[in-house]
Amino acid sequence: MTRTIAILGAGKLGTVLGRLAAAAGHRVLVAGSGDPERIRLILEVVAPGTEPAWAADAVAQADLVVLALPLGKVDALPADAMRGTVVVDAMNYWWEVDGHRDDLQDPRVSTSELVQRRLPGATVVKAFNHMGYHDLDEGPRPAGAPDRRAIAVAGDDAAAVAAVSQLVDELGFDPVAAGSLHESIALEPHAEAFGANESAAALEAMLARFDGTARGRAVALARAA
Incomplete structure (x- = not known):
């Protein structure tokens, strides 16, 4: 089923996801930080099949x-x-880009929970954040391929998680259920699964042992306090 997908962000990740989604048959609108005409030529080269747009219009x-x-x-x-819309959070906190923000590195909450709080009328799902854009660019494989890689999907709404999982599959990756938004902290920087370019079985194993890792124990201690 063809869908219209809005991608907010015209950097490396946004353009790779845009190209993959367009290749999968979707209509893709990409919004940068200003006038859409500024990114038109860029999209024609690196994300053919996508359309530049203002963020609000997209x-x-x-x-x-x-x-x-x-x-x-x-x-x-x-x-x-964004009210009433499924929103895929593919973002990560980087102090070098975002500045030193205590609210974005509090282990008691995942960053996707913070995004959900800021978008109260939307349904946020975490996905596409743990794999580097180079691996995303080179990784798509048909369903059933022995070397197909996996993308973790976490969320609190089953229907939204299913919709995003379908998109993951359409883009050429195996979706792996990663629990709730609260549990999506296991996909963030400092967790073993962050940076993972692995099979579904390997990614599932990483997520299963998160609680026993140094990062998992630190998160559990902060949340218990």
């Missing part, structure tokens, strides 16, 4: 929105326009 037309921009810009998102 969101208004979208069946699904992907956030592929710096996490620190989440407060500038058109929250009202």
Whole structure:
């Protein structure tokens, strides 16, 4: 089924996801930080089949929105326009880009929970954040291929998780259930699964042993306190 997908962020991750989604048969609108005409030529080269758009226009037309921009810009998102929409959080906290933000590195909450709080009318699902854009670019394989890689999907709404899992499959990866948004902290930087370019079985094993890792224990201690 063809869907309209809005990707907010025209950097490496956004353009790779845009190209893959367009190749899968979807209509893809990509919004950068300003006038869409500034990225038109870039998209024609690196993400053929996608269309440049203003962020508000892209969101208004979208069946699904992907956030592929710096996490620190989440407060500038058109929250009202995203009400009733499934929003894929592909963002990570990087202090070098986002600045030193205590609220974005509190182990008691995942960053996707913070995104959900800032987008109260949307349904946020975590996906596409743990694999590097080079691996995403080179990784798509048909279903059943022995070397197919996996993308973890976490969320609190079963229907939204299913929709994003379907997109993961369409883009050429095996979706792996990664629990709730609260549990999606196991996909963030400092966790073993972050950076994973692995099979579904290997990724599932990483997620299963998160609680026993140094990062998992640190998260558990902070949350217990």
